Amino acid sequence: MSGILVLVEHRHGQVRPVSLEVLGAAVQAKEASGERLTVAVLGARPDAFTEALKLAGVDEILTVQTASDAFDPDTYEAVSRALIQDRSPSLVLLPHTIDTLGYAAPLAAKGNYGFTTDAFGLSRDGDAWLATRSGYGQKVNMEIEFPGRATVVVTLRPGSFKAPDAGGAAVLGSFAAPPVAERSTHIEFEEPAAGGDVDIAGADFILSVGRGIGEETHVEQFKELADAVGATLGCSRPIADSGWLPKAHQVGQSGKTAANCKVYIAMGISGSVQHMAGMKHVENIIAVNTDPEASIFTIAKYGIVGDIFEIGEELRNHF
Amino acid sequence: MKILVTIKQVASLDEDFELRDDGRDVEADFHVFDLNEWDHYALEEAMRLKEGAQDAGIEVVVATVGPDSADEELRKCLAKGADRAIRIWSDDLEGADPVGIARVLAALARKEAPDLIFAGVQASDHAYGATGMALAGLLDWPHAAVVAGLDYSPGSPCATVRRELEGGAYATVKVQTPAVLTLQLGINTPRYASLRGIKQAAARSIETLSPAELGVPAGETGAAGSLSRVRRVYVPELGRAQMIDGTPAEQAARLASLIKEFRGEA
Numbered sequence: 001m002s003g004i005l006v007l008v009e010h011r012h013g014q015v016r017p018v019s020l021e022v023l024g025a026a027v028q029a030k031e032a033s034g035e036r037l038t039v040a041v042l043g044a045r046p047d048a049f050t051e052a053l054k055l056a057g058v059d060e061i062l063t064v065q066t067a068s069d070a071f072d073p074d075t076y077e078a079v080s081r082a083l084i085q086d087r088s089p090s091l092v093l094l095p096h097t098i099d100t101l102g103y104a105a106p107l108a109a110k111g112n113y114g115f116t117t118d119a120f121g122l123s124r125d126g127d128a129w130l131a132t133r134s135g136y137g138q139k140v141n142m143e144i145e146f147p148g149r150a151t152v153v154v155t156l157r158p159g160s161f162k163a164p165d166a167g168g169a170a171v172l173g174s175f176a177a178p179p180v181a182e183r184s185t186h187i188e189f190e191e192p193a194a195g196g197d198v199d200i201a202g203a204d205f206i207l208s209v210g211r212g213i214g215e216e217t218h219v220e221q222f223k224e225l226a227d228a229v230g231a232t233l234g235c236s237r238p239i240a241d242s243g244w245l246p247k248a249h250q251v252g253q254s255g256k257t258a259a260n261c262k263v264y265i266a267m268g269i270s271g272s273v274q275h276m277a278g279m280k281h282v283e284n285i286i287a288v289n290t291d292p293e294a295s296i297f298t299i300a301k302y303g304i305v306g307d308i309f310e311i312g313e314e315l316r317n318h319f
Numbered sequence: 320m321k322i323l324v325t326i327k328q329v330a331s332l333d334e335d336f337e338l339r340d341d342g343r344d345v346e347a348d349f350h351v352f353d354l355n356e357w358d359h360y361a362l363e364e365a366m367r368l369k370e371g372a373q374d375a376g377i378e379v380v381v382a383t384v385g386p387d388s389a390d391e392e393l394r395k396c397l398a399k400g401a402d403r404a405i406r407i408w409s410d411d412l413e414g415a416d417p418v419g420i421a422r423v424l425a426a427l428a429r430k431e432a433p434d435l436i437f438a439g440v441q442a443s444d445h446a447y448g449a450t451g452m453a454l455a456g457l458l459d460w461p462h463a464a465v466v467a468g469l470d471y472s473p474g475s476p477c478a479t480v481r482r483e484l485e486g487g488a489y490a491t492v493k494v495q496t497p498a499v500l501t502l503q504l505g506i507n508t509p510r511y512a513s514l515r516g517i518k519q520a521a522a523r524s525i526e527t528l529s530p531a532e533l534g535v536p537a538g539e540t541g542a543a544g545s546l547s548r549v550r551r552v553y554v555p556e557l558g559r560a561q562m563i564d565g566t567p568a569e570q571a572a573r574l575a576s577l578i579k580e581f582r583g584e585a
Contacts, residue, residue, distance in 0.1 A: 011484075071490070073462060096448075098484050101440070101501070102464035105449040106456025108546055109418050115546040116416075117447045135445050135552060136332045136345065142445075145550040183461035184494040187479070192487030205582065229578055241505030247487060254483055263581040265574075273446065284581050286574060287560060293334055302577060303560030304570045314571030 003089040004029050004037045007080055008053065009099055010069070015041070015052045018095040020163035022156050025122055026093050027057035027164045032124045035090060038062060040175065042079050043069040050172060055164040062175045070186035073102040075177075080107050082178040084151055091129055093122075096155040108153045114146025115153045118273075120160035129154070138273065138295050158253070159277055192256075195248030200234055200256035205263045208234035208251055208279075212268015212289065212308050216244045222267065225312050228319045234258070236269045252278040267308040271296030320473050321378045322365040323433035325424050325451065326358040326396060328389040329444040342551045354392040357439025359509035361502045362396050364469060365437055366510070369400075375473035378402045382427055384412060384420045390525050397520035398512035405431075405526045412530065414542035421453035422544045426533035428458055435478070436499040440465050448501075455499035462499040463492055467506050471496075 006026045008019035023039065030037045038060040041049045046063035053061050062083070066075050080103070084092065094100045096118045108115035114129075121132030128145065129152045135142040146152045200206065207226040213219065219239075226233040233249055240250040251258055253274040258264060264282040269275060271287070271294055279285065280299045287300035288308050297303045304311060329352070336349035362381065369377040381396040382405040383389050393404035407423050415423075428436060438451030448464075455462035467489065468481030475496065482490045483503050494500075512520070530540045542548065563573045 073464070077456075098465045098482065101448050102452060102462065102482075105418070105421075105452035106462065109421060109453040109456040110459075113546065115418060115449070117449050130550065133445075136330065137443060137446075139332050139336075139554070140345065140552045141555045142552050143550045144547045146547055149546065184463060184492050187491040187493055190481075190489040190491070205578075230582070237504065242508075250487070253485055255487055257486070263578065265578075284577075285560075286577060288574075297560045297562075298557040300560035302563055302574075304563045304574065306567055306570055310567040311571050311574065314568050315575055318572065318575035 002035050003087050004033070004035050005083060005087060005089040005092045006037070006039045007076065007083075007092070007094055008039060008041050008049070009071070009095060009097060010041065010043065010049055013048065013069075015049050016095070016097070017163070018097055018158045020055070021158065021161045022093050022095050023053070023055055023058065024163050025156055025161040028161070029091055029093070029122055030057055033090070036060065038087060038089070039170070040064055040079070040083055042066045042075070042177065045069070054168055054170050055166060056168040057164050058168050058170040060173060061170045062173050064175045064177050066177050066180075067182075068186065071099045071102070072182055072184060072186065073106070074182050074184070075180045077103040077107045078178050078180045081111055083175060084111065084113070086175070089151060092151065092153040094153065094155045096157050100155050104153060104155050111151075112149075113151045113153045114149030116144045117155040118157050119144070119154050120157045122154065133157075134273070157273070159280070193247055196246075198232065198246070198248040200232065200249065200251055201259045203232035203258065204260055205231045206234045206251070206258055206261050207231035207265045207267065208236065208269060209239060209267050210236035210269030210275075211238045213239070216242065218309075219244050222312065225316060228316055231265065236272070236275045251275060258282055266296050266300070267312065269296055270294040271299065320375055321380060321431065321433040322368065323428060323431055323436045324358070324361050324365050324379060324381045324396070324401070325436065325438045325454070326361070326381055326383045326392060327355045327439070327442045327450075328352050328383065328385050328392045329355045329442050331444065338552060343549050344552055352388060352391065354395050355439050355442045357441060357443070357502065357504060360504055360506050361437040361439050362399060362401060363507045363509040364502055366400050367507060368471065368473065372473045377473060380405065380431060380433065382407070382424065384408065384415070384423050393525050394520045394523070395512065397523050398516040399510055400516065403526065404523070405528065407528045407530060407533065409529045409531065409540070411537070411541040414545065414548070416545035416547045417447045417449040418453045419541055419545035421450050421457055422539050423530050423533065423535055424450070424454045425457040426530065426535045427528070428454065430533060434497050435471070436460075436497075438499065438501050440501045440503050451499060451501040458499065460497055460499050461495045463494050464501045465503050466500045467503045469500065469502075469506065
């Protein structure tokens, strides 16, 4: 068993950036093991993606012609399994994304491959792979091993690895897709709802509220506070799910990324992986939370352990 | 018809906790148990279907793989209106990973023969996001992950699901049934149990089974049926914010000056 296999994802005709991060991890794994790195891309016109995959360290790019560019879990599973059977890789790397959630576990469970998810670290112990992931709401790290498994499938946490540099000398090839009995049909994509005057991605100063605000009636005072300090009002998932603020305010994996933010004030947000995915890159994060152990304090530059209502009221006096 | 809802008793940690002597987990004394947040939504979606189609006579069965303590979470589901509760356990399951758990649930699903299986997208403790979809794979059923909207008429050969993608996008997909769906937070608004429901649930019986009784071979139970093993657990070196101490007024004053400084006003 030798080789590293990566299946990339694409959406709207573009390779998803998170798949390039996975390639970065795969290049590191190649350096650690000396194994050959093969990248596979499937779709109705897979050739369109090969240029974006010619990156330093990639040995081989395989195109797999399938019925549609839209994600179908049965197709991705069948193609992955056929590739694993054909190439016998020791390691299969996938991004820990919504689409991969739909097929990686069935692939591994049926094929009895070693399997873990949401890893942010990969290492080598002799000729075995080890993965590192979080446990207990990020309070601990877990080092995962795969005794007796010749092939190991690992999904990688977005934002944990850097894409490789351009260049390289990958060989192009194609791989015949196995027959697939699709049991689901893609009907339509829905683009993110228009944000109106809320522009999380463009804002340079965001004040976000989370579960700590407690009740819907408290939203208004934080709206006023955000206005007073000149910030765009953001929120974490539970606030949008409850309908207390429109989804356009939501920061995080399923919401918006605070792409241009310079200052981010997190009030009553404990800091889930999904929320932090949308804001942990911000240079100046200030977190206010009653729980001194909240995860948000591990990525914030400044922290205040305190009551967000008291701090909010006091803050108003300065603006 | 029947809907099987698979749930998990999750553990969070006390503020100060210690690792087990073998270093592979946290000492159980420091666990604080609760029902996985996602499972409230999975149960609610089943209840919504049941109550929306009274004529269909939908039976909602909740099941979990866990020790005695997990009964508490099953009772929460009974209190909200689930018809039956099943708990499967044997000490061999102690070392099971998500796929090891899914093998047991698959054996249960073959016995119960539900029309739909709902699971949470992931559990709030370890967030593997794997058990529900592994279950679908082992059953070889159609499946969809991260479902944020469901349109299904009882008895229909397919369900229309709205999958939540990254960045606020969605994909609508038609899935053949029987199917396994993992449900996302926000798909509905979970109800609270009534006092009467809680009282009644306390007296209800919970069916208990062992993996062997479900026909799971010993060679596929627990660690033997798992695809991974925790080698060690450790507390990571984490960054720590510079803490602003003082009275709320002092803290807010410092926060205000930081804001002004960052914004180039001071």
